[in-house]
C-alpha cells in the first residue's frame with residue numbers, strides 16, 4: 559500500500575502551535591510529539607507538523623505518514639516558500655512536503671515545478687497547498703502528488719468561519735490526484751461533508767491540538783463568558 563493509500567478516508571491531525579502566538583506554551587517539539595502520539599492513539603492516520611525540530615520529534619514518536627512544512631515569514635508565500643526549505647523538511651524526516659502552490663511569487667524565484675522536482679529527487683512526495691481550482695490544476699501539471707485546500711481563505715480579505723467544502727468538491731471532480739480537505743474543520747459534520755465532496759483525507763488542526771485556540775473559541779461563543 560502506498561503512503562497516500564494509507565491516508566484514504568482518514569483523518570490527519572495538524573500538530574502546530576498557534577501561528578499568531580509566539581509565546582504559545584505548546585511551542586515545544588516534545589509537546590507536539592506527545593500530541594501526535596495521543597491523536598494517533600485516538601485514531602488519526604497521519605500528522606502534519608511545522609518546523610524541522612517538530613518534524614523530527616514527531617517522526618521519532620509515531621510511524622504514521624508525516625506531512626512536514628516550514629513556515630517562514632508572516633505574509634505572502636509562507637508555507638515551505640523555497641526549495642531550500644523543502645530540502646530541510648525532507649531531511650528532518652517528513653514523508654510528504656507541504657508547500658505553498660498559490661500563484662504568489664516564491665522568494666527564491668524558482669517555480670513550483672522546480673521545487674517539486676527537488677523534493678522528488680530527495681525521495682519524498684509533495685502536497686500542494688492551494689486556494690483555488692486553477693492553482694490545484696497548475697500544481698498537478700507541475701507534478702504535485704496531492705493537493706490540499708489549506709490556503710483557501712488565506713490569500714486576502716477576511717478569513718471565513720467555515721471550511722471551503724465547495725473547493726474540495728471542485729478539485730476532487732477535476733484532479734487525478736488525492737485531494738485533502740484542510741482549513742477550519744471544527745466539527746464532525748464538516749468532516750463528513752468533505753468526504754462526501756470527494757476528499758481523500760481531512761486535516762484538522764487547532765480544534766484538536768490547541769488548548770489556547772479551543773479556550774478562546776469557547777469563550778467567544780459563550781453567552782455568559784466570565785470576565
Ligand SMILES: CC(=O)N[C@H](C=O)[C@@H](O)[C@H](O)[C@H](O)COP(=O)(O)O
Pocket residue numbers: 572574577627637708709712740741742743761762763764765
Ligand atoms: C493557513 C495556514 O497557514 N495553515 C496552516 C498550515 O499548515 C496551519 O496553521 C493550520 O494549523 C492547518 O492548516 C490546520 O488548520 P485548522 O486549525 O484550520 O484546522
